[in-house]
Amino acid sequence: MFELAIHASDVTVFGSQTLVTATPLALAAFGGVMCERSGVTNIALEGIMLTGAFVGYAVAFASHNLWLGVAAAIMAGVLIASIHAILSISFLVDQIVSGTVINILAVGITGVFYRTFLETQQVQGPGTLPVWSIPVLSQIPIAGPILFQNAFVTYAMLVLIGVVHFTVFHTTWGLRTRACGEHPRAAETAGINVHFVRYLNVLASGALAGLGGAYFSLQQIGEFLPGMTGGRGFIGLAAMIFGRWTPGGAFLASLLFTASDQVASRATAAGIHIPPQFLGMLPYLLTIVVVAGAVGRSIAPAAVGKPYRKA
């Protein structure tokens, strides 16, 4: 009986950490889904998250209000994403180039501001977002604490699985978005403003990734560190591909990736040494397998990555 109890709480900790660490991956992946479904590749998600993490922290620090920080992270994501939108949609800049520019810019700017303003501060930081236990539901054995004892960004991510899915597959906006990502000229002949649809989706991806950024600085550790997103934006993109451009799939893929991290750290603790580089490779390896078509046909939107020029 005693043994079983330990076992159950182990599962809960494992599940809970898997879900919590999957939060930013999934949010970046949802951003990728919106963006790519409309036909714009967004490798800038990494840079957008990092900017969100920084601005969110800076605003929370200055205002002593974590919620203002979260809102600022989202706004910062939208703002940075608008650079990507302007460059790649209006000025027809190659989307990979534009995304790379933003990634480099984000590392540079957040690094500089961090060293200038934050590194030397002795004052107490804003702390972390509170964990909310949902009454009754959080008492369910095993699943309860995993799903219903979380902080804001994780709850938001869980709700957004459904919201993004519904938007993409059941609304007018979603239909138009998919049309623009598959065959923009056909969308235009149907009377749709392709550039407008793409703009809004890129901005939405910025909001989602910005919120993902808030996870790092305001939910996980309550502090900003340079480069703290550590490539999670790219893994989010891998999750989007692995999840076949659907929010549900991307969420499950994110869980798979973070679960493997948990396995690795537990294995290490138990004395079995798996080189961390191996598990770090896993998301990319799995993605290559998917993209190579080993798991059925890859279904990237047909026009993704191609700037659309009106005739």
Place this chain on the structure above:
Amino acid sequence: MTAALELRGIVKTFGELRANDGVDLAVEWGRVHALLGENGAGKSTLMNVVYGLTTPDSGEIVFDGRPVVIHGPQDAIRLGIGMVHQHFMLIPPLTVAENIILGQEITSPPGVIDLETAGRQVSELSQRYGLEVPPRARIESLSVGVQQRVEILKALYRGARLLILDEPTAVLTPQEIKGLFEIIRNLVAEGNAVIFITHKLGEVMEVADAITVMRRGKVVDHTTPQQSTPADLARMMVGRPVLLRVEKKPAHPGDVRLEVKGLVVHDDRKQVAVDGVDLDVRSGEIVGIAGVEGNGQNELVEAISGLRPAVSGQVLIGGRDVTRRSAKSRLHSGLSVIPPDRHRQGVILELPIADNLVLEDFDQPPFARWILRNLRAVFDYAAALIKQFDIRAAGPAEPTGSLSGGNQQKVVVARELGTNPEVLVAAQPTRGVDVGSIEFIHRQIVDQRDKGLAVLLVSSELDEVLSLSDRVAVVYRGRVVAILEGEEIDRDRIGLLMAGGAAA
């Protein structure tokens, strides 16, 4: 009675090119108005102006008696103008109903798509106009004929009263064309107007009430089918009398040069595209492949060229089995190929004509020694071919992309025939080419046949297959369903076979 559409002095230029050069056009309600012209005459450009896809440099548009400015397709749709494009504007992974309602979605509550109701409305609309479509099927699973019906429904759903059909018959079987004409007649009987774009004379004579002929961006004449003969129309289109038939002597076939045995080939989606084809082509004959596009012709051509692996079966050139050989080694064993899509496979537009003419042996003597190219030999050879094949260009160094479509195609033909091959596979050899160049290319192919070349001709233009071929193989769903010869080569019979009808 007010005209449905009146265009006055429409000008549209692309750089130096005047694609529309002061075009006037008047289309009446209740009429089928044919817009006839060669490839490149400016027909699609003019209709893109009407549909708001391009902005004209100058000119006026009057719709139903009112002057209008059309900024984009939304404006055109609002006025009641619908357009079915030459290349369909459908989104392959979406369903029929989704494609039809796109942009004017049926929602409940607002913003949320109501596919239930949408499907019902699509069914009602399709019954009303006799255009049967499956509302829940994905576009990518439908044949082109059905896709075209979806396009027409899409326009009608948006309340189109003026329907523009840009080369609607290019992808249809003769039977499907008859069906389309019936739909067109029903639409105009209800008082709508239809603009029917084509370069096929027979269709104009059959379906049009009024005809406008365009050439090089200008309207050259207005007429009616009663007032003109096909020969008149051809002359107006081209600007000089044209031979509507290719003159050729009876064939004298020799030994088998190209042999295909039990060939099975997959398409990109790993579906069987060529399903056990047996064919042989003899020296001195032209064997034509007739079939609706997408019945395995492209895969067959690629398998013979060595660009696509054979799943089973054999390809023999001059008696040698080349099934496992590379494309390059096949070219060197006497095969020449005119690929179906010249921009994707035929020429490199950025390169000079000379380089395109030696694309297949630029690394062989006399064009190269060891790792060095011999440009003098290349240019001399190119100059000779340019003369022989009447390629209208400033010189061998001119970039191929600056030539007209017809002259680009002549570059491909010159390269492929210039090596004196034993076997020529000519896929869509005159697609998107002006009438003058068509005549020239046909003449070259027939002349080479007379000198002993074995020709496999693949074309979606039935007229081309009928006028050039000594024998005709009809393909349907990847199989050769009949091989016809001499008197058996009959338009209606082939049309029936192309549509999957049993051999008569």
